[in-house]
Amino acid sequence: MFLQQLLNGITLGSTYALIALGYTMVYGIVQLINFAHGEIYMFGAAVGLFLVTVAGFSLVPALLGAMTFCMLLGVLVEKIAYRPLRGKSSRLSALISAIGVSIFLSTFMLLIAGPNTRRYPEVVNPTTYHIGSLQLSSMQIIILLVAALLMIGLNLMIQKTRLGMAMRATSEDLEAAYLMGIDVDRIISLTFAIGSALAGAGGVMVGIYYNAVFPYMGTMVGLKAFSAAVLGGIGSVPGAMLGGITLGILEIMGVAYISSSFKDAIAFGILIIVLLIRPQGLLGKKISKKV
Amino acid sequence: MDAFITQQIDAYYLRIIIIIGINIILALGLNLTTGVTGQLSMGHAGFMSLGAYTAAILSLHTTLPFVVVLIAGAMAAALFGIIIGIPSLRLEGDYLAIVTIGFAEIVRVFFLNFELGGKAVGLAGIPQQTTFSIVFLIMMVVIFLNITLLNSHTGKALYSIRENEIAAQACGVNTTQLKILCFAMGAFLGGLGGGLYASYMYYISPGEFGFMKSIEILNMVVLGGMGSIPGTILGVIILTIAPEFLRVVADYRLLFYGAMLVILMIFRPNGLMGDIRWYDIKKRLPKKEVKKCQS
Amino acid sequence: MPILKLSDISMEFGGLRALDSVDLSIEEHQIYGIIGPNGAGKTTIFNIITGIYKPVKGNLFFKDINLKNYPPYKIARMGIGRTFQNIRLFQKLSVIDNLRVSAHGISKVNIIANMLGFPNSRREEKQIMLKSGQLLEMLGLYEKGMELADSLSYGEQRRLEIARALALEPALLLLDEPAAGMNASEKIELIDTIKSIRDNMNLTILLVEHDMSLVMNICESIAVLDYGRKIADGDPASIRNDEKVISSYLGMGA
Numbered sequence: 001m002f003l004q005q006l007l008n009g010i011t012l013g014s015t016y017a018l019i020a021l022g023y024t025m026v027y028g029i030v031q032l033i034n035f036a037h038g039e040i041y042m043f044g045a046a047v048g049l050f051l052v053t054v055a056g057f058s059l060v061p062a063l064l065g066a067m068t069f070c071m072l073l074g075v076l077v078e079k080i081a082y083r084p085l086r087g088k089s090s091r092l093s094a095l096i097s098a099i100g101v102s103i104f105l106s107t108f109m110l111l112i113a114g115p116n117t118r119r120y121p122e123v124v125n126p127t128t129y130h131i132g133s134l135q136l137s138s139m140q141i142i143i144l145l146v147a148a149l150l151m152i153g154l155n156l157m158i159q160k161t162r163l164g165m166a167m168r169a170t171s172e173d174l175e176a177a178y179l180m181g182i183d184v185d186r187i188i189s190l191t192f193a194i195g196s197a198l199a200g201a202g203g204v205m206v207g208i209y210y211n212a213v214f215p216y217m218g219t220m221v222g223l224k225a226f227s228a229a230v231l232g233g234i235g236s237v238p239g240a241m242l243g244g245i246t247l248g249i250l251e252i253m254g255v256a257y258i259s260s261s262f263k264d265a266i267a268f269g270i271l272i273i274v275l276l277i278r279p280q281g282l283l284g285k286k287i288s289k290k291v
Numbered sequence: 292m293d294a295f296i297t298q299q300i301d302a303y304y305l306r307i308i309i310i311i312g313i314n315i316i317l318a319l320g321l322n323l324t325t326g327v328t329g330q331l332s333m334g335h336a337g338f339m340s341l342g343a344y345t346a347a348i349l350s351l352h353t354t355l356p357f358v359v360v361l362i363a364g365a366m367a368a369a370l371f372g373i374i375i376g377i378p379s380l381r382l383e384g385d386y387l388a389i390v391t392i393g394f395a396e397i398v399r400v401f402f403l404n405f406e407l408g409g410k411a412v413g414l415a416g417i418p419q420q421t422t423f424s425i426v427f428l429i430m431m432v433v434i435f436l437n438i439t440l441l442n443s444h445t446g447k448a449l450y451s452i453r454e455n456e457i458a459a460q461a462c463g464v465n466t467t468q469l470k471i472l473c474f475a476m477g478a479f480l481g482g483l484g485g486g487l488y489a490s491y492m493y494y495i496s497p498g499e500f501g502f503m504k505s506i507e508i509l510n511m512v513v514l515g516g517m518g519s520i521p522g523t524i525l526g527v528i529i530l531t532i533a534p535e536f537l538r539v540v541a542d543y544r545l546l547f548y549g550a551m552l553v554i555l556m557i558f559r560p561n562g563l564m565g566d567i568r569w570y571d572i573k574k575r576l577p578k579k580e581v582k583k584c585q586s
Numbered sequence: 587m588p589i590l591k592l593s594d595i596s597m598e599f600g601g602l603r604a605l606d607s608v609d610l611s612i613e614e615h616q617i618y619g620i621i622g623p624n625g626a627g628k629t630t631i632f633n634i635i636t637g638i639y640k641p642v643k644g645n646l647f648f649k650d651i652n653l654k655n656y657p658p659y660k661i662a663r664m665g666i667g668r669t670f671q672n673i674r675l676f677q678k679l680s681v682i683d684n685l686r687v688s689a690h691g692i693s694k695v696n697i698i699a700n701m702l703g704f705p706n707s708r709r710e711e712k713q714i715m716l717k718s719g720q721l722l723e724m725l726g727l728y729e730k731g732m733e734l735a736d737s738l739s740y741g742e743q744r745r746l747e748i749a750r751a752l753a754l755e756p757a758l759l760l761l762d763e764p765a766a767g768m769n770a771s772e773k774i775e776l777i778d779t780i781k782s783i784r785d786n787m788n789l790t791i792l793l794v795e796h797d798m799s800l801v802m803n804i805c806e807s808i809a810v811l812d813y814g815r816k817i818a819d820g821d822p823a824s825i826r827n828d829e830k831v832i833s834s835y836l837g838m839g840a
Contacts, residue, residue: 093562104545444686455674455675461668464659464690
């Protein structure tokens, strides 16, 4: 029973992690809580659904299509709503702009798709595998595999490639990176692109797993993924992964052993306690104040 | 007086005016915490709901006078303001933001499961004791106290925490005490506004005090200009009236609202009144007479 | 009795020793200079005196009080004002309001009186305005009183930092590289200002600086730091002739 819950928690948590990565990467570079990120995730779920039902795609092409769409959307949002503000305003104005985008995108979806919850058709054979007493559905396997693949790919990209190095440099010190000849604008666009693509993948998989796609699905998940990023230490890529999976496990365990009606309260309660003990998050670097 | 007002002003407009008054009280509270002192709070609706539920339950189950009920609600919120203020001593910026979001969510989930508060259905039939004159009176007192406080040296000390906390301490400012105080005062006004709101609406439910409500109030403060009282009031008026004007475009209302936030931030990144001071306005006015006398 | 006494102060940052058993003794009414190359630990001493850092070892006394046990704001209220090397003004407050923040630090009137505008609060505000005006006049900032701090020129910002520290009515004033970024004539002006502040306001001044000429010019006592260690102290003449100082510091440039 406990192991089963743990497994479910990890599955849920790896989707949180995919979305949290976008928050943390963007934050690491421009110190902005990208509030529209939850809506990008929602668009991922919706576009995936569209591709599967209307265009008749199978899972993998639909996943790739949704990721590409979200990538473009993320870059577009950054160009229109954040770039004009960069450097000349307080971080809070950028935050409000992000909130504006978030409201705009969810309303836009509401207008074109209506408020109803839509469901994915059967894209995966609903097989359930038994390992001892553990039950593992085929969708869970897919989620775990895709999440692991994407996260490994991201890590390789950040650690091994020149672009990854430029990203790390930019998040360390944007101005210095600029002076060293890094095209900072391009790196920021790239960060939004990657983060949004990951959120899109998360959207498709959650849409199929929970079988529910609706215009406001991004709000709560966005909040939780952001919490996960903060829990892991915002700005830290491994932190977002760890934070996402931790939050997923905590949430499932909370529902299983405490109470399902307090589901969201439990997750946030634990988050607050962790932050009070480790203000920089689980894997965040402690920045000592410079005087 | 209220009888006269209800005769003179169309019910629809009166309703908007009263909501503006309540929102000014709410937003001036958040302005103290976030605008003036710079502690990013994204859970103002949590304080509002604490005030609203406390006031609603008291006026449904007791015969206490309305003022007492309102103050009880505000005090309940202020108590939690102090509790939420404590993390602000250790956490900064976005970490604090997430704690305040979490707090508001916990409060919402609590009321969703709170027997006495009617759970998810909420509370109905709250006696409507909020009238135009009460809102107006409280609003004026709140504005007045905000002005005197922020113009005093204590007010400047509050701003100094936002501007540079280390330098503030070097100037002898007890930042610990003032930060908690600001959370308490902000929460107090949040609870006060919540109590007025509950009693004006007859009906409250946990869903009204969600994350979007907190964001709505934050928008008002940031849009007007952080830390500026006239700015906050202007922000409240614009963002309360805008959705009414946008009713014309019906379904597209929120679409425009979102776009408007983005556009306003692009063109006025410091808020509408954020970088305008009375002093600068006065200086720009033609003053030929005065100059002649001086020379 | 010295007004400020540091004994055996050591400080570490992540295993790196920034200060190593430093002793200092500053007499009342002195202008005392700490010199040393970058990274010698000068600013760290200021941050320890003002309570931002707590030393890993040693004690420091202001008059009779052991400062180790007090938070920064209390230390400021006892009468230790400071400026910062990298200017830390309240940029979006007006010049005079920057001073009023310090006045708040030593104010006797509580927040309720402030909020309700009680007579005692109004009386105090009037006094604060008067005093702040005098300070601004002394530092040549009177005309700029209502401007925002971030609209001031660099030199004016440095002077405002001093004025803000003085608004605490300190007994000890700490100046962190007051001459940084100033040209020769501005430095001469600064020397006059520092001397007149000391004489008119009857206080003790401790300054850190790596501009040799300025320190030799105005300081009555000097301590030399190198890699967190005090290698010499005494009056300017003896410092100039100290062999250790010449080899490790003066020798390089001169």
